Amino acid sequence: MEQDKTQTNFNEGLIQVKIVFWGPASSGKTTNLRAIAKLFPQNITGQPYEVSTSEERTIWEDYLAFQLEFPPYSFIFHIHTTTGQKRFLATREQVAKNADVVLFIADSQEHRLKDNIRSYEELIAFTENKIPIVVEANKQDLPNSVTPEKLRQDLGLPSSIPIYGASAVKCKGVYKVFRDMIRLAIRNQTR
Amino acid sequence: MDKLQSNGEDWFNTQEREEEDKLRHFYLTNKLSDTLDSLLEAYKRMLGKGDIEGLLLVDSDGKALAKSRSFRIKNAWNAGALGAALAGVARQVEKHLGADEFQNAMVMYKSKQLYVCKISDINEDKSLLLLIFANERANIGFIRAKMTQYVKRIEEDIKNNENIRKTIEISEEQIEDVLNRLDAAVIREKD
Numbered sequence: 086m087e088q089d090k091t092q093t094n095f096n097e098g099l100i101q102v103k104i105v106f107w108g109p110a111s112s113g114k115t116t117n118l119r120a121i122a123k124l125f126p127q128n129i130t131g132q133p134y135e136v137s138t139s140e141e142r143t144i145w146e147d148y149l150a151f152q153l154e155f156p157p158y159s160f161i162f163h164i165h166t167t168t169g170q171k172r173f174l175a176t177r178e179q180v181a182k183n184a185d186v187v188l189f190i191a192d193s194q195e196h197r198l199k200d201n202i203r204s205y206e207e208l209i210a211f212t213e214n215k216i217p218i219v220v221e222a223n224k225q226d227l228p229n230s231v232t233p234e235k236l237r238q239d240l241g242l243p244s245s246i247p248i249y250g251a252s253a254v255k256c257k258g259v260y261k262v263f264r265d266m267i268r269l270a271i272r273n274q275t276r
Numbered sequence: 277m278d279k280l281q282s283n284g285e286d287w288f289n290t291q292e293r294e295e296e297d298k299l300r301h302f303y304l305t306n307k308l309s310d311t312l313d314s315l316l317e318a319y320k321r322m323l324g325k326g327d328i329e330g331l332l333l334v335d336s337d338g339k340a341l342a343k344s345r346s347f348r349i350k351n352a353w354n355a356g357a358l359g360a361a362l363a364g365v366a367r368q369v370e371k372h373l374g375a376d377e378f379q380n381a382m383v384m385y386k387s388k389q390l391y392v393c394k395i396s397d398i399n400e401d402k403s404l405l406l407l408i409f410a411n412e413r414a415n416i417g418f419i420r421a422k423m424t425q426y427v428k429r430i431e432e433d434i435k436n437n438e439n440i441r442k443t444i445e446i447s448e449e450q451i452e453d454v455l456n457r458l459d460a461a462v463i464r465e466k467d
Contacts (some may be wrong), residue, residue, distance in 0.1 A: 110452065126428070127309035132372065134368045134371075134372075136338070136361065136367070136368055137364070138297050138337035138338065138360075138363055138364075138448070139336070139337055139402050140337070140448050142337075142446065142448050144337065144338055144357070144360055144361050144364045145361035145365055147362050152296065169449060170356055170452055171452060171455065171456070172338070172353055172354070172451070172452065172455055173357050174354070175357060175358055176357060176358060205412040249345075275334035
């Protein structure tokens with residue numbers, strides 16, 4: 086399941102990118118994955134899967150791969166969502182290994198701030214600033230949500246980390262986040 | 277010791293939260309542990325080959341229910357989550373291959389073995405899993421064969437133990453809350 090960067094072969098025109106979704110429990114990681122699947126249904130390669138509990142919480146990962154052609158290159162994006170619950174830390178570190186980019190999906194609702202901070206700090210400790218991060222302030226459609234800028238302050242995000250507002254359940258803003266995220270991932274691979 | 281034991285039996289209701297890190301060890305020590313210990317004793321008596329580092333009962337959502345008293349793997353909850361995740365991945369493979377019902381999964385390392393065995397179905401969505409942590413010389417097949425004799429006893433123990441039934445039934449949010457309280461108590465004590 087783990088994607089190795091060495092599989093990327095620019096000479097043969099095939100570029101494989103590993104994208105990881107990280108964030109607190111119920112922040113919308115799986116919903117984002119499903120939204121992306123809706124955006125690119127014709128590009129999905131292989132069989133997507135979700136390894137989840139009886140409450141539909143991810144217990145190992147959800148996975149989706151899709152292919153986009155930008156001649157002369159062909160891109161395969163492997164998207165893995167990690168678990169959100171604190172008790173599954175052991176699983177998400179394995180899933181997130183060798184990521185080219187991480188999308189941190191925060192729950193914008195005011196009362197989830199503590200969970201967002203805990204999960205973000207965990208991510209920073211895991212990536213050690215070696216993997217580019219993009220932040221999505223999800224659930225912007227909910228009345229008690231904070232703005233992306235407020236969330237930036239609360240999380241203490243440096244200006245180098247972009248943050249976007251989105252509502253994955255309504256498929257709003259997901260495309261923009263995704264587009265910029267893959268740009269970052271590709272840039273990171275070609276560095 | 278008696279006090280700790282009784283708290284371990286009643287961990288959702290207890291108000292006494294001192295000695296939490298010691299209690300953490302006992303939380304998973306209950307009536308089912310006796311059954312797991314008998315299984316281990318039978319193994320030692322008959323074979324005594326290799327080293328069984330512990331038996332852990334979990335549900336397929338990764339909620340730890342009971343461990344053998346000699347359990348030596350650090351953080352039983354993490355170990356349970358990993359075991360359940362392994363079963364979850366195996367279920368995905370089941371779909372992929374068009375195979376029948378998941379039975380067992382085994383991971384072998386140079387010096388260790390992890391065996392995940394389905395004991396029975398709890399309901400339509402959940403099953404009961406036994407995780408066996410052992411060194412490379414242990415005869416897992418023997419334990420598995422022996423375990424079939426204990427299935428009824430385990431099911432009876434669960435039926436008769438309200439706290440274990442509660443653990444199986446509680447939601448992910450509640451379990452997160454319980455674990456957070458435990459963590460807070462452990463930190464308090466360390467301070």
